[in-house]
Amino acid sequence: MFDFANIxxxxxxxxxxxxxxxxxxxxRLSVNNLTEFPPRNLDRFVEMIIKHEIRQVVFTGxxxxxxLYRHEARLLDFLHNRLPADTQYALHTNARLALKKLGTFNLYDRVCISLPTFNAGTYMKMMGVRGVPDLAAILDRARVPIKVSCLVNDDNVAEIPEFVAHCQLLGLRRLVLRQLYGERGEWPIIEGLSPRGEYRGNPVYDYHGLEITRWDFDHSESTSINLFSSGVISETYLLAETRI
Ligand code: SF4
Incomplete structure (x- = not known):
């Protein structure tokens, strides 16, 4: 019934x-819980994961x-002890701490890194801070599969062909290009590239061994249960509609 359980x-x-x-x-849903253990209402959430036989747990924000969660490794360990052995754990991160917390990073089954550009100026515009994470070093030292998720907007759309080529050169295997929630942009991924399949309603391309999915949140067919830091559990991820 549900694909994911998001913490x-x-x-x-x-x-x-x-x-x-x-x-x-x-x-009110986003109470600072960076130092709290366990996260509020975790026991109920674990019950729901077991009841609905969800095998994908995602740490996100x-x-x-x-x-930045202080008890990241401890919470993973706790869940490993409470959930079925075939449960998979994924991290969704901006990767700014990936190399510093590499040991914990490598405890997940897979990681999705949000990275919109390799260009320092564009990164500053889109992430509001300096210092592009070193994707080459992360890929080199990671022991888990990594996917890059790249938000595309006016700031980086012109760089996309170069960005895709660089990701491929670094040996990345999976890339997701996505738009802002609610936006409808028409941008070519790479001139001449045509879809070779689809994933949950989103077109999938192949670029010299790099799998590229053009993800449209609005059309996503994934379903999830979500534990907010306040302890609220919701089946709605984009929470304009979520009630406290
Ligand atoms: S500021 Fe950026 S990295 Fe931080 S939670 Fe928001 S979208 Fe994610």
Whole structure:
């Protein structure tokens, strides 16, 4: 019935993205929980994961990066002991702490890194902070599969062909290009590239061994249960509609 169980952290972030999804969410849902263990209402959430036989648990954030959570490794360990052995754990991160917390990073089954550009100026515009994470070093030292998720907007759309080529050169295997929630842009991924399939309603391309999915949140067919840092459990990820 559900594909994912998302554990959503909240608190000050190490980036300041102008389009941060946390800003679209009722602030009462995003209580700072970076030092709390366990996250509020975790027991109920674990019960629901077991009841619904969900095998994908995701550490992500509404207003912060999950690697800023002080008890990241402890929570993974706790869940490993409570959930079925075939449960998979994924991290969704901006990767600003990936190399510093590499040991914990490598505890997940897979990681999705949000990275919109390799260009320092564009990164500053889109992430609000300086210092592009070193994707080459992360790929080199990671022991888990990595996917890059790239938000495409006016700031970086012209760079996309170069960005895609560089990702491929670094040996990345999976890339997702996505738009802002609610936006409809028409941009070519790479001249002449045509879809070779689809994933949950989104077109998938192949670029010399790099799988590229053009993801449209609005059309996504994934379903999830979500534990907000306030303890609220919701089946709605984009929470304009979520009630406290
Ligand atoms: S990294 Fe994520 S949580 Fe942090 S400011 Fe950017 S969008 Fe928001």
């Amino acid at each position: 959503l952290f909240a608190g000050p972030c190490n980036a300041r993205c102008p389009y941060c999804i946390g800003r679209q969410i009722d602030p 509404t207003t912060t990066d999950p690697q």
